[in-house]
Amino acid sequence: xxxxxxxxxxxxxxxxxxxxxxxxxxxxxxxxxxxxxxxxxxxxxxxxxxxxxxxxxxxxxxxxxxxxxxxxxxxxxxxxxxxxxxxxxxxxxxxxxxxxxxxxxxxxxxxxxxxxxxxxxxxxxxxxxxxxxxxxxxxxxxxxxxxxxxxxxxxxxxxxxxxxxxxxxxxxxxxxxxxxxxxxxxxxxxxxxxxxxxxxxxxxxxxxxxxxxxxxxxxxxxxxxxxxxxxxxxxxxxxxxxxxxxxxxxxxxxxxxxxxxxxxxxxxxxxxxxxxxxxxxxxxxxxxxxxxxxxxxxxxxxxxxxxxxxxxxxxxxxxxxxxxxxxxxxxxxxxxxxxxxxxxxxxxxxxxxxxxxxxxxxxxxxxxxxxxxxxxxxxxxxxxxxxxx
Amino acid sequence: xxxxxxxxxxxxxxxxxxxxxxxxxxxxxxxxxxxxxxxxxxxxxxxxxxxxxxxxxxxxxxxxxxxxxxxxxxxxxxxxxxxxxxxxxxxxxxxxxxxxxxxxxxxxxxxxxxxxxxxxxxxxxxxxxxxxxxxxxxxxxxxxxxxxxxxxxxxxxxxxxxxxxxxxxxxxxxxxxxxxxxxxxxxxxxxxxxxxxxxxxxxxxxxxxxxxxxxxxxxxxxxxxxxxxxxxxxxxxxxxxxxxxxxxxxxxxxxxxxxxxxxxxxxxxxxxxxxxxxxxxxxxxxxxxxxxxxxxxxxxxxxxxxxxxxxxxxx
Numbered sequence: 001x002x003x004x005x006x007x008x009x010x011x012x013x014x015x016x017x018x019x020x021x022x023x024x025x026x027x028x029x030x031x032x033x034x035x036x037x038x039x040x041x042x043x044x045x046x047x048x049x050x051x052x053x054x055x056x057x058x059x060x061x062x063x064x065x066x067x068x069x070x071x072x073x074x075x076x077x078x079x080x081x082x083x084x085x086x087x088x089x090x091x092x093x094x095x096x097x098x099x100x101x102x103x104x105x106x107x108x109x110x111x112x113x114x115x116x117x118x119x120x121x122x123x124x125x126x127x128x129x130x131x132x133x134x135x136x137x138x139x140x141x142x143x144x145x146x147x148x149x150x151x152x153x154x155x156x157x158x159x160x161x162x163x164x165x166x167x168x169x170x171x172x173x174x175x176x177x178x179x180x181x182x183x184x185x186x187x188x189x190x191x192x193x194x195x196x197x198x199x200x201x202x203x204x205x206x207x208x209x210x211x212x213x214x215x216x217x218x219x220x221x222x223x224x225x226x227x228x229x230x231x232x233x234x235x236x237x238x239x240x241x242x243x244x245x246x247x248x249x250x251x252x253x254x255x256x257x258x259x260x261x262x263x264x265x266x267x268x269x270x271x272x273x274x275x276x277x278x279x280x281x282x283x284x285x286x287x288x289x290x291x292x293x294x295x296x297x298x299x300x301x302x303x304x305x306x307x308x309x310x311x312x313x314x315x316x317x318x319x320x321x322x323x324x325x326x327x328x329x330x331x332x333x334x335x336x337x338x339x340x341x342x343x344x345x346x347x348x349x350x351x352x353x354x355x356x357x358x359x360x361x362x363x364x365x366x367x368x369x370x371x372x373x374x375x376x377x378x379x380x381x382x383x384x385x386x387x388x389x
Numbered sequence: 390x391x392x393x394x395x396x397x398x399x400x401x402x403x404x405x406x407x408x409x410x411x412x413x414x415x416x417x418x419x420x421x422x423x424x425x426x427x428x429x430x431x432x433x434x435x436x437x438x439x440x441x442x443x444x445x446x447x448x449x450x451x452x453x454x455x456x457x458x459x460x461x462x463x464x465x466x467x468x469x470x471x472x473x474x475x476x477x478x479x480x481x482x483x484x485x486x487x488x489x490x491x492x493x494x495x496x497x498x499x500x501x502x503x504x505x506x507x508x509x510x511x512x513x514x515x516x517x518x519x520x521x522x523x524x525x526x527x528x529x530x531x532x533x534x535x536x537x538x539x540x541x542x543x544x545x546x547x548x549x550x551x552x553x554x555x556x557x558x559x560x561x562x563x564x565x566x567x568x569x570x571x572x573x574x575x576x577x578x579x580x581x582x583x584x585x586x587x588x589x590x591x592x593x594x595x596x597x598x599x600x601x602x603x604x605x606x607x608x609x610x611x612x613x614x615x616x617x618x619x620x621x622x623x624x625x626x627x628x629x630x631x632x633x634x635x636x637x638x639x640x641x642x643x644x645x646x647x648x649x650x651x652x653x654x655x656x657x658x659x660x661x662x663x664x665x666x667x668x669x670x671x672x673x674x675x676x677x678x679x680x681x682x683x684x685x686x687x688x689x690x691x692x693x694x695x696x697x698x699x700x701x702x703x704x
Binding site for chain 1: 492
């Protein structure tokens with residue numbers, strides 16, 4: 001029996017996940033470990049979407065997206081800054097009747113004083129109306145995607161026709177610009193206090209159920225993202241991207257409009273980057289925009305390069321490896337601190353920096369190398385031709 | 390002129406100091422770009438290692454900063470920066486360039502290198518801090534500034550940093566235009582294949598260029614330590630602004646770095662004093678000003694100011 005490599009990769013991933021699940025079922029008493037695994041699984045899902053979208057830009061088009069973190073920020077703004085305020089407005093009456101204040105009247109005191117109380121009032125409303133909670137969730141994600149697509153293209157626009165180095169520098173600076181400006185503008189997302197996001201799943205009976213539901217949603221979105229990107233990348237559009245990446249001038253000579261490809265890819269990838277950002281904000285119920293330093297861009301690149309860029313299975317393998325290793329480092333953090341006399345966070349920076357450099361030098365294709373585009377094979381083309389000559 | 394001294398102290402002196410620091414740092418980044426075509430994300434770490442070298446040497450010489458000690462330790466800062474830059478070229482970039490790595494690949498490698506250096510510096514500093522029992526992070530190097538009677542610290546810093554920038558600029562001009570090595574280096578920059586055909590060892594020229602880059606940036610790091618607290622993030626936090634300076638000045642010319650450094654330095658100080666402060670905004674918004682400048686540059690004149698000057702001259 002001959003299996004396609006995609007199927008093989010998916011089976012390996014499924015086995016890893018199944019082993020993790022079995023380990024959880026076998027040791028239910030290890031609550032701490034269980035929480036750790038739940039977090040790990042959900043983060044793998046969210047970062048999976050993030051890195052798959054990065055892969056279209058980096059792996060397929062060779063676009064130096066050094067401002068990827070901006071879509072996590074935009075997700076935080078859309079969910080925490082815009083849709084949450086919409087909920088405050090919608091439940092104004094309930095909030096005023098239970099607390100005696102209108103949060104939208106004075107954003108500053110809302111941010112510093114009673115964000116958590118207001119969130120619990122909104123959560124109580126969601127508990128009675130799960131449909132509204134879900135609407136809040138869907139609206140947040142849709143807005144994240146739309147805003148990201150628009151801003152992703154807008155921020156890249158000044159350098160869209162220039163060489164890749166100019167574009168990369170502009171995107172890096174744009175990410176920092178967006179972070180600083182939105183962080184210090186209090187009405188956007190409460191600045192240093194961070195913004196508390198009501199829980200769209202507050203109608204669930206327990207935290208466990210919420211986690212399971214959230215994991216199912218993230219997994220479903222990850223699978224959908226995987227197939228969407230797989231379809232894009234194996235279409236004529238995707239083949240053009242590889243052509244542009246490998247020989248830009250030649251592609252231009254054959255009539256490929258490179259600027260228009262860049263804009264389309266940025267719009268699609270940014271939208272899915274925003275989806276990851278929205279999911280991250282909803283999962284934590286809280287977001288602080290100042291925390292989205294350029295390291296989050298680098299984490300995405302690290303995952304992609306470890307796994308193998310230009311390959312979706314590789315991208316996912318990279319996410320699993322990175323999250324697995326960094327979780328392990330988290331567990332042994334205290335032990336390391338005692339040995340090192342230094343913050344072990346820096347050790348993980350050092351290790352991932354080293355891994356990136358070594359992989360680029362000795363195995364640039366990553367764990368799972370790039371494969372040829374899936375095209376219809378010659379046999380089936382012949383068969384079709386024989387049927388309808 | 391009622392408020393002249395206020396203008397000098399709050400606007401002119403900070404603008405000159407910032408401009409000199411960003412110019413020194415940008416010269417190095419422009420040089421990495423015109424020689425080996427890498428907009429290196431590890432560039433800021435060369436400045437941080439320079440500042441650390443100055444601190445640790447002062448500590449072991451005097452047990453701390455004494456007036457003028459940063460100038461005594463400056464050769465060590467230059468040496469530390471030069472060694473680190475040389476090692477990054479020999480160890481990481483040269484092997485990758487030999488394999489025809491693309492600019493994006495080199496950029497991401499420099500990202501990885503940044504995190505390696507950054508993490509190693511933080512860990513080494515943490516270990517040293519425990520071993521020595523002194524606080525080694527978040528200090529300002531101002532006590533190491535020389536004291537000139539009758540002048541404030543800012544005035545001294547403005548003068549010395551200007552002298553340093555002028556000296557570096559003059560030395561580079563002499564090296565590139567008056568020495569045989571300069572001719573070889575310009576040939577390697579302008580047309581590497583032809584230079585190679587003429588028997589020039591281009592890789593060796595680049596290695597020496599990286600030594601120079603590291604030395605200049607290490608010195609820039611010492612001056613940075615006079616106005617920003619020294620941590621492993623000293624250079625990294627300034628990197629977006631250095632990139633802006635380099636792009637605005639023009640990626641193609643070494644002296645573009647100086648022009649860009651001055652544009653960035655003056656725009657953030659003037660913008661803070663005359664736009665942000667009157668509007669009641671916090672200083673963090675300063676980043677918005679160079680960001681707007683870089684967007685205007687990319688839209689109107691992507692070759693940068695130095696590029697405009699060069700094309701005018703050619704006409």
